[in-house]
Amino acid sequence: KHRPDDLVPLMKRMKANGIKSDSFLCTMIKFATRKMTNADDMYYIIKHVTDGGIKPSVIDWSTLFTTLSDEHRPKEIIERFQECLSHSIRPDALMYNQVIAALIQLHRLDDVPSMMQKMRDGGIQPDVYTWNIYLNGMIKSGKFQEILSLLEVMKRDKIPASSLAYNFQLEALGALGRTDEARQVLQRVVEGRFSTREIQQAYRIMMQVYIKNKLPEEAMKLFDQIQLRFSGLDDLIYTQAVAALGAMGATDRMETLMKSRSGNRDIHFWTTCMFNYSKSEEHEKILELAEKMTAQGMVLDTPCQTMKLKALGSLGRFWEAQFLFDEMKQSNGPLDDVAWTAAMQAAAQNGQVDRVSKLFKDRRAMGSEMSASIWHVTIQSLAKANRIKEAVTLLGDMTDNGVVADSALWITVLSACRQTVSLVNTREVERLMRVQSLQHNHAVLATLVDTYAKCSDMKAAERLYRDHPEFHGDEYLNAIMVNGYARNRDVDAHSIVGLMTSYSHSGQIDAAQDLYFNLKDRYGIAPSEIITATMVDGLARADRLAEAKELANRFAPNHLPTWMSILAGARKSKSSQFAEEAAERCLQIDPDNASVYILLSNTYTTNRQFDRADHVRREMEQKEIKKIPGKCWIEINGETIETTAGKHTTETRAKWDEICQEIMKAGYVPDHSCVLRKFQTREQELRNLGEHSEKIAICWGFLLTPSETSLLISNNLRPCIDCHSATKIISKVYQREIILRDTSSFHHFKDGVCSCGDYY
Numbered sequence: 001k002h003r004p005d006d007l008v009p010l011m012k013r014m015k016a017n018g019i020k021s022d023s024f025l026c027t028m029i030k031f032a033t034r035k036m037t038n039a040d041d042m043y044y045i046i047k048h049v050t051d052g053g054i055k056p057s058v059i060d061w062s063t064l065f066t067t068l069s070d071e072h073r074p075k076e077i078i079e080r081f082q083e084c085l086s087h088s089i090r091p092d093a094l095m096y097n098q099v100i101a102a103l104i105q106l107h108r109l110d111d112v113p114s115m116m117q118k119m120r121d122g123g124i125q126p127d128v129y130t131w132n133i134y135l136n137g138m139i140k141s142g143k144f145q146e147i148l149s150l151l152e153v154m155k156r157d158k159i160p161a162s163s164l165a166y167n168f169q170l171e172a173l174g175a176l177g178r179t180d181e182a183r184q185v186l187q188r189v190v191e192g193r194f195s196t197r198e199i200q201q202a203y204r205i206m207m208q209v210y211i212k213n214k215l216p217e218e219a220m221k222l223f224d225q226i227q228l229r230f231s232g233l234d235d236l237i238y239t240q241a242v243a244a245l246g247a248m249g250a251t252d253r254m255e256t257l258m259k260s261r262s263g264n265r266d267i268h269f270w271t272t273c274m275f276n277y278s279k280s281e282e283h284e285k286i287l288e289l290a291e292k293m294t295a296q297g298m299v300l301d302t303p304c305q306t307m308k309l310k311a312l313g314s315l316g317r318f319w320e321a322q323f324l325f326d327e328m329k330q331s332n333g334p335l336d337d338v339a340w341t342a343a344m345q346a347a348a349q350n351g352q353v354d355r356v357s358k359l360f361k362d363r364r365a366m367g368s369e370m371s372a373s374i375w376h377v378t379i380q381s382l383a384k385a386n387r388i389k390e391a392v393t394l395l396g397d398m399t400d401n402g403v404v405a406d407s408a409l410w411i412t413v414l415s416a417c418r419q420t421v422s423l424v425n426t427r428e429v430e431r432l433m434r435v436q437s438l439q440h441n442h443a444v445l446a447t448l449v450d451t452y453a454k455c456s457d458m459k460a461a462e463r464l465y466r467d468h469p470e471f472h473g474d475e476y477l478n479a480i481m482v483n484g485y486a487r488n489r490d491v492d493a494h495s496i497v498g499l500m501t502s503y504s505h506s507g508q509i510d511a512a513q514d515l516y517f518n519l520k521d522r523y524g525i526a527p528s529e530i531i532t533a534t535m536v537d538g539l540a541r542a543d544r545l546a547e548a549k550e551l552a553n554r555f556a557p558n559h560l561p562t563w564m565s566i567l568a569g570a571r572k573s574k575s576s577q578f579a580e581e582a583a584e585r586c587l588q589i590d591p592d593n594a595s596v597y598i599l600l601s602n603t604y605t606t607n608r609q610f611d612r613a614d615h616v617r618r619e620m621e622q623k624e625i626k627k628i629p630g631k632c633w634i635e636i637n638g639e640t641i642e643t644t645a646g647k648h649t650t651e652t653r654a655k656w657d658e659i660c661q662e663i664m665k666a667g668y669v670p671d672h673s674c675v676l677r678k679f680q681t682r683e684q685e686l687r688n689l690g691e692h693s694e695k696i697a698i699c700w701g702f703l704l705t706p707s708e709t710s711l712l713i714s715n716n717l718r719p720c721i722d723c724h725s726a727t728k729i730i731s732k733v734y735q736r737e738i739i740l741r742d743t744s745s746f747h748h749f750k751d752g753v754c755s756c757g758d759y760y
Contacts, residue, residue: 001032004032011029011045020052029048036067037067039064039067039073042063042067046061055089056087058092058095062092062094065102072105074102078099078103081099093119093127096116096119097129097130099115100133100134101133101137107141109138112134112137126159128165131150132162132164135165135168138168139168145172148176163189163194163202166185166189167202170185170186171209174213175212177213177650179209182209183206186203200234203226203237204236204240206222207219208240211244214650214651214653214655214658216247219243219244220241220244220245220248223244235266238266242254243272246272246273246275246276246279254273254276267301271303274286278310279707283315286310287308302332305328305332309325310345313346313350314346318350321346325343325346337363338373341374344356344377347381348377353382357382372405372637376409379395379398379409383413383415389425391416392432395409395413407441407444407635410433410441410444411443411444414426414451415451418451422455426448426455429448433448442741443712445477446477449465449477461480465477496525500512504539507542509538509542509544512535516532519531529556529562532552532555532556532562533565535551536552536562539551540565548566549566552566559589563585563586563589564596566578567579567600570582570603571603574603574606574607574673579599580600583599592623594625594627595628597619598628600616605678606673629645630692630715631693632694632713632716633697633714634697634711636704643696646691648696652699652700653690655699659698659702659734663730666732671720671725674689692722694723694740695726697711697713698738701713701738710739711736713738714740715742724754724758728749728753731753732752737749
């Protein structure tokens with residue numbers, strides 16, 4: 001009665017002394033289970049009284065289940081439930097709900113419907129509480145589509161929708177990107193008979209839906225509505241608002257909101273503000289905010305201290321950064337790799353290579369697995385300081401530890417080898433590349449070939465070039481080979497093609513023609529079809545289509561690549577006449593070539609000749625000729641993401657809309673001639689331009705990499721004029737280097753300029 005937790009030891013002593021409990025004692029002690037705090041003792045009592053012939057009630061079993069749930073022992077709830085049924089106990093709704101919650105904890109969601117059916121079979125209808133338990137489990141398991149189906153079942157069974165059910169519906173629709181439907185659900189909550197607290201919670205979830213779907217402007221509109229409707233908003237609403245403002249880049253409005261909250265000490269709000277400053281690289285403001293937070297008595301947590309550390313490093317205040325990091329290690333305990341990376345970057349940015357190496361050794365001595373960023377910062381720092389041997393050795397250690405280095409790191413190390421003319425280390429880097437199967441990476445291979453050429457090992461450069469015929473049409477790689485041959489006084493047909501390509505792609509058509517028509521006299525080489533095709537390609541790119549056609553008729557009348565070059569040039573020059581003539585010659589050589597039909601159709605579309613374009617596409621359909629879809633591949637953190645034209649995700653669509661707005665401010669004018677279908681409005685055409693695979697790949701790069709990272713993209717087709725001009729402006733506005741490899745060349749976009757000089 002007064003000390004129920006001491007009851008079990010006493011009963012065990014009774015049993016040890018051979019004293020049995022009578023029915024009166026069993027009845028008495030049964031009620032003690034409802035006062036106990038230990039599930040094992042409760043179960044002992046239930047077993048004891050059952051053995052004594054007294055049947056525990058549903059309340060006794062439910063109390064046991066509640067305690068087991070508090071002790072996070074879901075498996076035993078299921079076991080005891082089966083035991084309960086074996087004693088002919090008829091469970092009530094509470095007990096069923098406890099069992100369903102246990103099934104969800106055990107990730108046995110598939111067993112929940114059968115348990116709910118048992119409830120119905122026992123004459124108990126699953127109530128709102130039961131459904132909320134089930135829906136909550138579905139949310140935590142990410143089964144968003146299933147949640148919407150369950151809500152339809154609830155509606156069919158006339159289960160009244162609670163505010164929680166509406167919240168689950170909002171989360172599910174948001175996760176599926178169906179924001180318009182989520183907005184309608186919110187309206188039903190606002191118009192329903194719910195409390196102020198419940199309506200505010202729905203608004204909070206809807207704001208989060210907008211933020212996750214990259215719709216910060218909508219989130220802020222909603223925030224404005226909330227401010228007008230309610231007073232005394234909680235901290236979470238304000239934190240979501242500054243998160244949305246950060247996504248919009250609206251730091252001015254964020255600072256206005258910060259002033260209105262100047263006396264508030266919610267760490268999450270101020271941390272989000274600091275994160276926004278960090279994202280926009282406003283380092284001075286990060287330090288000012290950190291000082292204000294400390295002055296208000298807030299203790300900066302590790303993420304805030306790490307952002308402060310990055311800011312100090314970026315501002316060149318290396319010694320302060322070092323002091324802060326040492327202080328963090330003493331007061332915060334073991335730090336995560338984000339903090340270690342920030343400290344190492346601060347040292348690297350200030351040329352403190354020895355400090356970077358020491359930090360790397362200290363972190364490695366901790367024993368736990370290191371993130372790729374730790375390795376990257378250290379190796380890049382050593383390579384840029386021309387400590388090549390150390391950089392290459394560490395790159396080998398990184399490979400041995402199974403950590404994948406991205407393309408940018410390999411290029412940095414190879415560039416250092418090239419700068420120091422270190423042939424031994426270049427060979428070791430190539431060996432490591434083969435270990436990680438990187439020899440087929442376009443940008444890395446080109447850098448390796450260039451490094452060998454600059455180190456005067458033309459045999460190694462030739463071996464790589466010969467082993468990769470897929471690169472033989474690449475003018476950047478060809479130019480590397482030509483330069484290498486020139487150093488060694490060794491000119492042949494391959495080097496001629498490379499040199500002519502580099503001339504034509506840089507707009508030096510007269511120099512290319514001079515070389516072409518004097519090949520025999522200067523080098524004893526007769527112009528072959530491939531050399532002629534290269535010359536024709538240069539003329540076509542320069543909009544000199546009549547000369548290109550004349551040369552093709554004289555020296556390569558039946559050579560498909562030659563006439564394809566004229567067709568591509570006609571597409572770029574918007575000449576339907578030349579396109580038709582070139583297409584006719586191409587189809588005489590290869591009647592089923594899909595690229596011919598597509599280029600001709602695109603030329604018609606560029607000139608707004610939609611009827612002719614439709615005729616070409618119908619002819620393709622009749623002949624069952626399939627179009628090759630535009631695809632791009634971008635490497636991010638060692639993994640390759642494939643993008644296909646027309647296939648945006650919710651995230652990439654929102655990111656492109658954001659990028660498009662920014663580059664339009666900087667002078668981007670969409671080229672509607674690149675729209676290859678007929679649309680009703682200019683807005684629809686603009687949306688179509690944003691669905692090219694190159695732009696989707698750039699969006700993934702922006703979403704998944706830090707702002708200083710170069711983007712390496714491969715394309716299976718030539719970029720259109722609009723993608724090319726847009727990428728130039730993106731590289732300037734966002735200060736991003738973007739390297740795009742198309743079917744024949746590398747395009748290096750930097751500071752608003754492309755390495756091809758717009759000859760492509």
